[in-house]
Structures are given as structure tokens and as C-alpha cells.
Amino acid sequence: MKRFVLVLLILAAILVPAFAAAEAEAPVEEPIVVDPDTTLVIWADDTRAPILEAIGADFTAQYGVPVTIQELGFGDIRDNIKVAGPAGEGADIIIGAHDWLGELVGSGIVAPIDLGSRVNDFTSSSIAGFTYDGELYGMPYAVENLAFFYNPDFVSQAPETWEEVRRVAESLQNAGTVEYGFVRQEGDPYHFFPIQTAYGGYVFGVNSDGTYDADDVGIDNAGSIEAATWLEGMVTSGNIPAGVDWDTYHSLFESGQAAMIVTGPWALDRLDASGVNYEIANLPGGGKPFLGVQGFMISSFSENQALAEAFLTEFVATTDVMLDLFDRGGRPPALIDALNAIDDPRMAAFGEAGREGLPMPAIPEMSAVWSAWGDAVTLIMQEQVTGAEAFATAAEQVRATIAGN
């Protein structure tokens, strides 16, 4: 008797999934056999991995190709693919930022990607970000940029220019309403760039085809110097405190001790958690922030490049998946349909602030810029040198480093 029950159970265990499978396969498409020889391996960070895990399972069910998601730290993906890719052990698809391209394309680690007609489904700035040397190397999913934040309890409307920021800061501080009108991180050039561009400054000049020209360093042009002098004035008049780090300046804004800051979508969670009243506005003076684009890239050592491309264009580039990625990551999507489907005034405000934004230079020469440029901003904020001197030195350092190597 016992044996009979056992046999029945085994039979049921075999037949039930078989019937279930038969039912699932019934519609139009042919039955699919999972081919274990062809697999897609995707490297993603902990924010994106669960979403990809889900769509990977769908893909396997529909197309018979197993999809493996491996979770790595966002920044580790770049370092690891450079070693694992050439050794034949890397992923087929990686998640990454567009400013890795100089390194990854230059070393032959990622392959060009052909989105075909779907290219027009993405915002032009996100496609421009992933274009390197005239070829597209990634399918973007999110764009991030800085915007201007102010506390409406202290500031009635967003300042139009950085001069106005100074006036508002002065009057607020003189009235004793806040401790500081405007706060920023001490040595950080990334958040300074919108101020620099507002005055007509730039980092690298742009060629006629839209690529960056490493021979044209604009850190000491008239506009950049003017911006540096503005910063110097704010520091000497006591309207910007020195020695503030990233965490501190957010805390100052959150606690109502500061009225205005510049920050990005990554800070929204903590601002909301603090309960501070804030508005997001365009950067004063028409300042252009750097655009950071995140997307999917295909390893040039993948045996399945065409499959990887098909997975991305047919399966990931859908409004639903892009909205999932938005829900988890909190960055405005690069897919136009997904962007339009979002009803979040904050995302719209970021989009507005980044409308004129410039893709962060992906050319390898950019690595020569960060430390010299950051040092210059630090020295101004520590009142060691004038703005003009600091930025002239930085430009010389950048030129010497690029020429010396």
C-alpha cells in the first residue's frame, strides 16, 4: 500500500509540471528547449540585480536562454571586467556609467552596440553620453545631473543668477535667519561646474562633431576665472564656510541652518527623510551641470554579442522594465516613453535643470583634470590664493600632465 502511494506521488510529481508546462507553451510560439550551452551572464549592482533577475527569468522562459545575474559593486564592475573580460571569464553584459568608456573602449573591453531604429526611443543626451569616437557603446537607462535646491521657508523664489545667490545669502545671514545662505563641499569641482558654466567657463572645448578636445583646456578662460572669483568673494565675505564635507553640507540644509545647496537625485531620500521643506530649480545663470548616463554595455569578449544586443533591445528597452529600474534607482529614465510616464515633479525638475547639461567627458585625459581642478577649488575655499591664481595654476597643471604623458 505504502509503495503504491509512493509510486502515485512520484507520478504526480512528474506529470503535474509537465501538464503545467504544456499549458504554458500552448499559444502561438513553438515549444522552447533551454539550451545550456548558450547563456547570458550579466553583471549588475545590488540596486539593479533584482530587476534583471526577474526579467532574466522571463527571457529564459520565452527564449530558452538561461540568464545569470552576478551582483558586484557598481564601481567594481569596471575594474573586474578589465581583468575577467580578456581572460574569457567576464560577463556578456555589464551595467556601468558612460564616463568609463574612455578606459573600456580604449582598452578594447566593450563592443559597439547597434540599437537600430530604437536609438530614437532614448533621450538624445543619453545617447550622446554613450557615444565614443562616433560609435554607440551602450544602451542607456538613466541620466543624472545636479539641480539647485532652496528652502522656500527662507527664499521666496529661485535666484536667477549666482550674483543673486550672493545677495540672497548676504541678506539672510545679515538678518540672522540662517547660519549660511549657500553651502557647498570644500574641494569638490563636480558641484562647481554649473557655476563655472554659468559664467561661460568650461573644462574641455568641444570639437565640431561634439566630441571633447583635450588640447583645449578652459579651466583658466575668462568665464572660469570669473566663477572662481565669485567663489572667492563668497568665501571672504563669510557666505560660504570652508572645511565642509559632502555629508555636512547636506546636514546643514536639512536642519535649516543653510538655505541653498546644489545636489543631485541621490540626495532626495535623505532630504525627504529629514522633513526639510525644499524646492528644486534650474541652476542659476543658466549653469550647465555634468550629465552622468548609466547604461548597459556588451563585453567584446562575449561569445554571444548578438544575443546580448537582442536581449537589451527587445527585452530591457521596454517602458515597464525602465520604470522598474526607475523605481529602484530613483534616477530619471533615458527611455523617452518611460520618462513621460513618470508623474513626479522632482524628476521633471531634474530633467529641466539638465536640459542643457553636458555629458561628463569620458576621454582618458579627464583623469588628469580632477585632482588639479579640485585642488584649485580647495585652495580658494581655504583662502590660500585668489580665484584667478588658483584656476590659472590648475589649467597649467592639467596641460603639463596631459603633455607629460
Place this chain on the structure above:
Amino acid sequence: MQTEGAPAPSSLPGGPKPSHPFFSLKPVRLLIRFGMLAILDAFSLLFIWTLIANGRYPLAAFVFVITVGVNIAFLVEKAYPFRWFAPGLALMILMLVYPTAYTLYVAFTNYGDGNLLTRVQVIDQIESRTFAPEGATEYSWTAFRSNSDPDEYVLWIQTEGESFLAEVGEELTTLDNASSAIRGSLDASGIPTDVPGFTRLAPNQIFAILDALTEITFGEEPNTVTVDSVRVARRLEQRYLFDSVADTFTDQRTGVVYTPVQGTFTADDGSTLSPGYWVPVGGENFRRLFRSPSLRGPFIRVLIWTFAFAVFSVLLTFSVGLFFAMVFDHPNMPAKNVLRSLVLIPYALPAFITANIWRGMFLPQFGVISTTLENLFGSSPLWLADPTWAKVGILIIQTWLGFPYMMIICTGALQSLPSDIFEAATIDGAGPLRKFWNLTLPLLLVSVGPLLIASFAFNFNNFTLIDIYAEGGPPIVGTLTPAGHTDILITYVFRLAFSGGRGADFGYASAITMVIFLILATITALQFRFTRIWEEISENV
């Protein structure tokens, strides 16, 4: 030298023991020895084979040399003494000699971003690039798999009103010329459901075979068609043709010829094919280092602070460590063991974490040290922004991090000092200070001296602390290359090598490492000279 059967000298521990009274152990021991050796050789061979397969020839050569060495040591009776330090030697070759030799080798190559791949990989990659000739038609496609050979396919390709059957090596068949079976079975979108001998693949079946399909050229020259993506098939031509005799690539579209120059295929006008490959470049990295603006820039300042930092770190950690060691060594000290354990805490915690905590305490706005000083005295030094105070801050942290280690070694050394000479000194009327300067310290330095040199060498390259504290900052005003007041040699050149406009440049970084290694080796050699002076003192005491 030991011959089998001769009586074993008792001085060699573990040497052949006298035979067992009832049966000889010799064959058993031989069997074990050969067995172990065979297992080791098997693993080595497997390892070497894998390494060669991956193109890692230098490491394979080293493993081979080690394996041969171990075999000689255990098989040749004359090499008997080597058996005792064979494992140590093997590990030393693998962990010290090989990395050093490899770094030296890399220093003479252009290995780094832009030249990460091997020549074979680069030629493969450039050869695989294709382009669609101008005016090439884009087709949508449907694949059919052969019923007899699962690797054989035909395509049905369509473009505005035109349809073709594309077979490998045959001219494209127009719809009019196609067999009646095909013509009779067209579905609503104009795709035949029946190609004799073949089975039509559904859209969901083509994904798994997509990359196999892209490898196949359908049709006959010059009217060929290749699957380009899941939606498009078109004529694709190879972009760059490699001429293995001339060692050049020719661009099929423009006719430009690229010849290799230091690992990069370069045209006459200077344009290059990316990526480049990894190739020896002679002394180029060293030339670049000695010509680079970094040497004309703040190099001397950085070098002076590097020495100052290393010397002060050793002096301060040693003085504080010795002080605590002597305090805890005092017979009247209460709760010695508890206190000693507590004082060891800085040594037990990872420096990476504690250095960050210290940095936080030094921060101007919220740091506990800064705010306390401000409350007490009305102002606090700018620990991270002021050049002098930043250096003081770093030395304070390093002293706190390093003194427990010095305390441990001093405690050990103090306890091994002979007590008779101290008694003699007391009888001669020497006070405690006199005894410390003339007896304790010189005797201590004999045993501790080499460790102080090691500590000096460690701090000379103490990247972690410097980088965590202020990333070398605050910046020096008006230098030729970016440099900070607290930058030591290793952080300064690290930034140069990895932010010098090309991303990570391992060849250049290795060259710099070699130069720092030479500087450090020279200093250490000189210091060992000096320690001999202490030894002479100890002989005269």
C-alpha cells in the same frame, strides 16, 4: 650529506631513524615520499598546463623551476639538506622573487589602459570588425534549420516588396525562381511555411542560435547577406584585413595601411586603431619618469616630507612604545596585564577603520577634537587644511596606531636584558636616567634595531594613512603637478601614474615602484651599517 643505511646523526631532527627492530620502515618511507612527490608533480603539471593555456608563460616557467627544484631535493641524496628548506624556498620564489621579477618585467612594457590585451587578442578583435558597404540593403529575415544537419541554415530575407531565399554559397533565389513548394506556402507576411528539407524557426527560437547565425555568410559573392541583429540582415564586409607577412592592417573602406608602433597599429598620418596590445618598450617608462614634470615639480618637497614622516613615525612610536613598556615592566605597577591589553587595542583594530575615525575627529565643523579645542580655547587649528597642522595630525594618528607594536617588541627585549650589569651599574652609583641612556637603550637597540628599520620602510610607503587622512592634501600652491603638503612619495606618484591622462598605466607604475624600491633598498642598506655600531656597543658593555 647523508647516505642511506649509515647511522643517523642525532643532530638532524627528523633524519632517518634507526631501523625498526622487527621490519624495515625504509620501503614504506620511500613509498610515502615518492607518493607525495608524485601527487605534488601531478598538481604542478596541471597548474603549468593551465598557465600555458592562458598564455601566462613567465609564471609557468617559475612553477616549473620550483617543481624541478623540489624533485631534485627529494630524489637526489646529495641534496638532502635542501629538503628542510625546500618549502620555504619554493614559497619565497613564488611569493617574493616572482612578483619582483614580474614587476621589473612590466616596468619595461606598456601594459596599462589602452594596451591591456595581448597581440593575438587585438588582431582577433580588429579582424572581426565589419562594415555595411554604402547602399547595402537592409533585410528583415526568417531562419530555417536543416532537418538533417542542425548546424545548417537558410534565410528568407525580405525588403520592400522583394523576397529572396539565401543559401550558403549559392546565388540568392528570387521568389519567381523558387520552388513551387515555397511559392505555394507563403503566409500572410510573405514568408514560406515550407522550405523542403528545412524547418522554419519561430521568432522565440532564434535567440539561442543568434550568434551562430551571425557567423554564417549566406548567398554568393558579391551578393552575400549576414545576420546583423535580431531584426536586420545585410551585406557585411570585413573592415580591416590583416597581412601577417607585412604585419599590417589595411582599412578596406579607405585603403589606409596601419603598421604597429609600440603595440598600436598606426597609420602614416598618426591615426591609430584602438585597442593597442601589450609589448616591451625598453626603457621608455623610465625615460618618461625622469623627463616628466613631476620630477621638476614638487618632487624634492615630497621626498623631504616622506623622510620626515618615516623618521618621526619611527621615533614617536618607539619612544611612546618604550615608555609604556618600561612602565608596565616596573615591578610595582598594579593591574599590569589588564592595562597592557587595553593599550594593545589600537594595534588590534584595522588601521583602515581607525584612521577614518581619527579623520572624523579632526573635521572642523563636527569633529570632537576640533569642537573640544574650540570650546576650551576659543579656536582650533585647521587639522586638515593647514599644512603644518595636517602633518602634526598625521603624526599623532601614526603614533597612536604604531606604539602598541613597539611596546610589544620592547617588552620582550627588556625582559631579556641581563640583570647583572644593571646591578653592577647600581653599585657603581649610576642613577635611573644614566642607566637608561647608557645601558637600557643601547642594549635594546641591538635587538630592536632591525625592527625599527622595517618600521621605517613600512612608513616610507604608508599609503593607507596618508590617503585616508586628506588624500595628500592640503594642496601646495602653484606647483607644476598637483601635489599636497602631506603627500609622500608613494601617494604622489600613485596619483601621477593613475591620473596621468591614460587611466591605469601599470608599466609606468611598475617603473616608479622599481625606483622607490631602489631608494628604499639603499637607505635600508645604510641603516644596517649603523646597527652594527650598536652591536659593537653591546660587545663592549
